[in-house]
Amino acid sequence: MEIYAIRLTEGMDLKIEIQRVVKEKQIKAGIILSSVGCVSKARFRVADGINVKQINKNMEILSLNGTLSPNGVHLHISYSNQEGVSFGGHLVEGNIVNTTCELVIGILGNYKFTRVMDPNTGYGELITKTQEL
Numbered sequence: 294m295e296i297y298a299i300r301l302t303e304g305m306d307l308k309i310e311i312q313r314v315v316k317e318k319q320i321k322a323g324i325i326l327s328s329v330g331c332v333s334k335a336r337f338r339v340a341d342g343i344n345v346k347q348i349n350k351n352m353e354i355l356s357l358n359g360t361l362s363p364n365g366v367h368l369h370i371s372y373s374n375q376e377g378v379s380f381g382g383h384l385v386e387g388n389i390v391n392t393t394c395e396l397v398i399g400i401l402g403n404y405k406f407t408r409v410m411d412p413n414t415g416y417g418e419l420i421t422k423t424q425e426l
Contacts (some may be wrong), residue, residue: 294399296326307332308368309310314398315361323361324423325368330354330394332393335372336387346382350375351391355367361398362406365417387406419425 297318301310301344315323335348352372357369370388371381403424 294401297398297400298398299398300395301330301390303333303390303392305390305394306386307370307388307390307394308366308384311361311366311368311396311398314396315366316362318398318400319363320361320398321363321424322401322406324399324401325358325396326362326399327397328354328357328370328394330396331391331393332372332394334387334389335370336358336385337370337372337382338385339382345385347387350374354394355381357384357396360406360419361386361421365408367419368406382421384391 300311317362330407331351331353333351335352338345355371355373357370359366370384371379373379377406405422405424407419407420
């Protein structure tokens with residue numbers, strides 16, 4: 294596994310920057326290993342698969358995980374507010390980095406991830422293939 298680490302700075306959109314890294318580094322199969330930081334605006338889709346919540350307050354990122362492929366990322370995030378209450382869901386665009394976000398990505402060199410529309414779920418679902426090294 295190859296490791297790529299980056300620091301995102303104030304004003305950057307978390308999901309857009311992850312997608313940019315995937316494209317720029319030509320990541321064929323990746324995973325989020327670590328993400329530590331904070332946002333000034335949090336946006337996430339909740340478990341009903343439809344509704345998006347938005348919170349315009351400083352939030353700590355507690356965890357971010359998911360898979361990265363050239364034709365899509367699937368990411369879940371959890372936050373903590375100023376009272377220490379935690380919540381989260383599916384990461385969507387619009388999560389704006391406050392001061393910093395330290396992001397570490399694992400690149401799986403012997404895999405290729407793609408996403409194919411699944412008529413049962415209505416989403417592009419992960420297809421994994423191993424490649425000869």
